[in-house]
Each structure stands twice: as C-alpha cells, then as structure tokens.
Amino acid sequence: MKRRSFLAASTASVGTLAFPALVRAQGLEKPRMTIAVGGKNLLYYLPLTVAETLGYFKDEGLDLTIADFAGGSRALQAVVGGSADVVSGAFEHTVNMQAKGQRMRAFVLQGRAPQIVLGVNPKTLPNFKSVADLKGKKIGVTAPGSSTNVMVNFVLAKAGLKPSDVSIIGVGAASGAVAAMRSGQIDAISNLDPVITLLQRSGDLKIVTDTRIVKEADQVFGGPMPAGCLYAPQAFLDKNPNTAQALTNAIVRANRWIQQAGPSDIVKAVPESYLLGDRAVYIDAFLAAKGALSPDGSIPDAGADTALRALRSIDESLNNVQFDLKAVYTNDFVKKANAKYPKA
Known part of the structure; x- marks a missing residue:
C-alpha cells in the first residue's frame, strides 16, 4: 500500500x-x-x-x-x-x-x-505652414472615433478649428494607410508606427505633432x-x-x-x-x-x-x-x- x-x-x-x-x-x-x-x-x-x-x-x-x-x-x-x-x-x-x-x-x-503622429502629405499640401491649413482637408485616421481621431480633434481645437472643419476618413493601420497617403487620397494622417516611419522614410510625410516623444506628448496634452x-x-x-x-x-x-x-x-x-x-x-x-x-x-x-x-x-x-x-x-x-x- x-x-x-x-x-x-x-x-x-x-x-x-x-x-x-x-x-x-x-x-x-x-x-x-x-x-x-x-x-x-x-x-x-x-x-x-x-x-x-x-x-x-x-x-x-x-x-x-x-x-x-x-x-x-x-x-x-x-x-x-x-x-x-x-x-x-x-x-x-x-x-x-x-x-x-x-x-x-x-x-x-x-x-x-x-505614440500617435499627425503629419501632412507633402504632395497635396506642399505649402503647409500651420494646423490652420488643414481646414477643408481630408485627414486619415485608423478608424473614426478611435484615439487617432481624438488626437486630430484635439490638435484642431488648439488651432481654433472644429471637427466639422475637416473630413475624417478611416484608412486602417497598415498598408492601406500608406497607400492612401502615397496616392494623395488624404491630405494628412493621424497614425502610428510602423506606418509613420515608413511614410517618413519615403518622403511621403511631414510631421506636425509627434507624441512618440513623451515630453512632447506631455506638452500637447498638458500632463501624462x-x-x-x-x-x-x-x-x-x-x-x-x-x-x-x-x-x-x-x-x-x-x-x-x-x-x-x-x-x-x-x-x-x-x-x-x-x-x-x-x-x-x-x-x-x-x-x-x-x-x-x-x-x-x-x-x-x-x-x-x-x-x-x-x-x-x-x-x-x-x-x-x-x-x-x-x-x-x-x-x-x-x-x-x-x-x-x-x-x-
């Protein structure tokens, strides 16, 4: 036993x-x-x-x-x-x-x-100077209502613009977003890496706001x-x-x-x-x-x-x-x- x-x-x-x-x-x-x-x-x-x-x-x-x-x-x-x-x-x-x-x-x-970056399309906005220039433009986000959309609205508000002053277009978070920028379907994009780095390296993006940098994110939002x-x-x-x-x-x-x-x-x-x-x-x-x-x-x-x-x-x-x-x-x-x- x-x-x-x-x-x-x-x-x-x-x-x-x-x-x-x-x-x-x-x-x-x-x-x-x-x-x-x-x-x-x-x-x-x-x-x-x-x-x-x-x-x-x-x-x-x-x-x-x-x-x-x-x-x-x-x-x-x-x-x-x-x-x-x-x-x-x-x-x-x-x-x-x-x-x-x-x-x-x-x-x-x-x-x-x-980590969201807002950038403009050098092809469609070659003379971009400030966020105010986005009025009436098409901005790509991962999906309407997502955090990338919130980021756009927040940056627009600081520049005196309303969400209705731009057209928000969902472009996803992969190759579709890259294609939308390169083809000129959108004038600006609010997205994340690796999409942002890919567009930046090919010359298809001019960065406006970069919250991958913690210090810059804290400044944009006024805190962590x-x-x-x-x-x-x-x-x-x-x-x-x-x-x-x-x-x-x-x-x-x-x-x-x-x-x-x-x-x-x-x-x-x-x-x-x-x-x-x-x-x-x-x-x-x-x-x-x-x-x-x-x-x-x-x-x-x-x-x-x-x-x-x-x-x-x-x-x-x-x-x-x-x-x-x-x-x-x-x-x-x-x-x-x-x-x-x-x-x-």
Missing part, C-alpha cells in the same frame, strides 16, 4: 511539473477568452503581441483569442456587444464610456504616451496621457479577478522584456506581416516608439485627469458630466504583477 501511495504521489508530482499552466488555469475563472484590439500590428500594442508570441499568456494558463479590428473604436464595440471580453485599446475610452453610463476600467498599461492598455467592463473584473491578474502578469512581463530587448529581438518576436515589407523600417519605428512604451504597466494617477481634459476640449457636452476618475483605472493588479516579476 505504501509503495502504491508513493507511486501515485510521484505521478501526481510529475503531472504538476509537466503541466504548470494547466494547474494555474484551474484557478482562473475564465481561462478561455477574447481580447479585442484595433490594429494589432502597431507598436502601440507591441506588449500584447510579445506576451502572445513569447508564450506569457500561456504561462499564466490563458487560452486567448485576439480579435483584430480596424481601430480602437471597433474593438470597444466588440466588448460592448459581447463578442469580446477585454479591450487592448486607448485609455481615454474608459473615461468616455463612463459618460455614457458604462463602467470600463483600465488595469494594466502598455504605453505611457499615445496614458495610451495603450488593457481595459474591461467593471463587471468582468469583479467576476474574474484571477483572470485579470493573469492577463496583467503577462503584459507586465512583456513590458519588462521589451525594455531589455534589442531591435533584432523585437523583429524575431513579431510576425513577418508586421514589418510591412521592410525590416529596417520596423527597427527604426521600434527605436522611435520604445521610450513611449510602459516599463512596468503602472497607470499614472494624473493620467485620468489628462484624458478628461483632452476629451472635454473636443466635446463640450462632457463639461456637464460628473466623473469618478478613480473608477476608470486601477493599479492593484499591476502591483501584484510587479511583485511577482520584479525588475531584473
């Missing part, structure tokens, strides 16, 4: 060592789930891709489906509609949704600056402007705290890995399609955007105030709304993740 007990215990022990992710998954409320993202190939969402390709989500016992959409607003719609559980998207959506009576909460940061993050309905976080923690652990590991990684490491970690046919451009884009990526996943306490100011500058109706900004983010999961995966 003792020998049988010993063998049974040994077998169980081997099983535990062989399937650590399975054991962890047993503690998760929802190991199989869907994350919606708008433009997964963008460096804005690099931590999400790294966590996926390096197996960090699997290490936490998660079996994820990552659904990619044309822009952040579409990804948000997927969660609101119930076809996805969590959004990998722009932080300011959590503030905007509170105004609409829907409680969304960010729980781990991917980017500490928006949190960017890419994971956010979800408050009800999801309440019901699935262990699952949210597992997601946070994976993203924090990815954030830390990226800060230590070299360009060649990054190129190996992303799908070939992300490179848009030019590995050197992607490397340049990574180097340009790296400083804007979060080192540890923490959301700055002043970030919600900055996001609200930006949103109010483009939507006066928000001035009449009382916000509970503490309810749009939490660092509770991030603190635990950083304790589990401390800085090397």
Whole structure:
C-alpha cells in the first residue's frame, strides 16, 4: 500500500511539473477568452503581441483569442456587444464610456504616451505652414472615433478649428494607410508606427505633432496621457479577478522584456506581416516608439485627469458630466504583477 501511495504521489508530482499552466488555469475563472484590439500590428500594442508570441499568456494558463479590428473604436464595440471580453485599446475610452453610463476600467498599461503622429502629405499640401491649413482637408485616421481621431480633434481645437472643419476618413493601420497617403487620397494622417516611419522614410510625410516623444506628448496634452492598455467592463473584473491578474502578469512581463530587448529581438518576436515589407523600417519605428512604451504597466494617477481634459476640449457636452476618475483605472493588479516579476 505504501509503495502504491508513493507511486501515485510521484505521478501526481510529475503531472504538476509537466503541466504548470494547466494547474494555474484551474484557478482562473475564465481561462478561455477574447481580447479585442484595433490594429494589432502597431507598436502601440507591441506588449500584447510579445506576451502572445513569447508564450506569457500561456504561462499564466490563458487560452486567448485576439480579435483584430480596424481601430480602437471597433474593438470597444466588440466588448460592448459581447463578442469580446477585454479591450487592448486607448485609455481615454474608459473615461468616455463612463459618460455614457458604462463602467470600463483600465488595469494594466502598455504605453505611457499615445505614440500617435499627425503629419501632412507633402504632395497635396506642399505649402503647409500651420494646423490652420488643414481646414477643408481630408485627414486619415485608423478608424473614426478611435484615439487617432481624438488626437486630430484635439490638435484642431488648439488651432481654433472644429471637427466639422475637416473630413475624417478611416484608412486602417497598415498598408492601406500608406497607400492612401502615397496616392494623395488624404491630405494628412493621424497614425502610428510602423506606418509613420515608413511614410517618413519615403518622403511621403511631414510631421506636425509627434507624441512618440513623451515630453512632447506631455506638452500637447498638458500632463501624462496614458495610451495603450488593457481595459474591461467593471463587471468582468469583479467576476474574474484571477483572470485579470493573469492577463496583467503577462503584459507586465512583456513590458519588462521589451525594455531589455534589442531591435533584432523585437523583429524575431513579431510576425513577418508586421514589418510591412521592410525590416529596417520596423527597427527604426521600434527605436522611435520604445521610450513611449510602459516599463512596468503602472497607470499614472494624473493620467485620468489628462484624458478628461483632452476629451472635454473636443466635446463640450462632457463639461456637464460628473466623473469618478478613480473608477476608470486601477493599479492593484499591476502591483501584484510587479511583485511577482520584479525588475531584473
């Protein structure tokens, strides 16, 4: 009997060592789930891709489906509609949704600056001098209502222009955006890397505002402007705290890995399609955007105030709304993740 007990215990022990992710998954409320993202190939969402390709989500016992959409607003719609559980998207959506009576909460940061670049087309606007020259022009964004659209509206407002003074056109976040600029279909673009670096290197873009630079982003928005993050309905976080923690652990590991990684490491970690046919451009884009990526996943306490100011500058109706900004983010999961995966 003792020998049988010993063998049974040994077998169980081997099983535990062989399937650590399975054991962890047993503690998760929802190991199989869907994350919606708008433009997964963008460096804005690099931590999400790294966590996926390096197996960090699997290490936490998660079996994820990552659904990619044309822009952040579409990804948000997927969660609101119930076809996805969590959004990998722009932080300011959590503030905007509170105004609409829907409680969304960010729980781990991917980017500490928006990384969005507004630039003009040298072919259609060869004599461009200031943002005021964009009146009556066509501006490409990833998708109408996305963070790239918010950025355009914010910059226009500072120049005394209204959103209705321009035509907003959704061009996506990949080769379609590049083609729209090169063919002259749009006069300006609000987009992210690697699209921006590709256009810049080919001479098809003149930069107006560059929030890949943290200092410039802080000046544009008047404070720290949190960017890419994971956010979800408050009800999801309440019901699935262990699952949210597992997601946070994976993203924090990815954030830390990226800060230590070299360009060649990054190129190996992303799908070939992300490179848009030019590995050197992607490397340049990574180097340009790296400083804007979060080192540890923490959301700055002043970030919600900055996001609200930006949103109010483009939507006066928000001035009449009382916000509970503490309810749009939490660092509770991030603190635990950083304790589990401390800085090397």
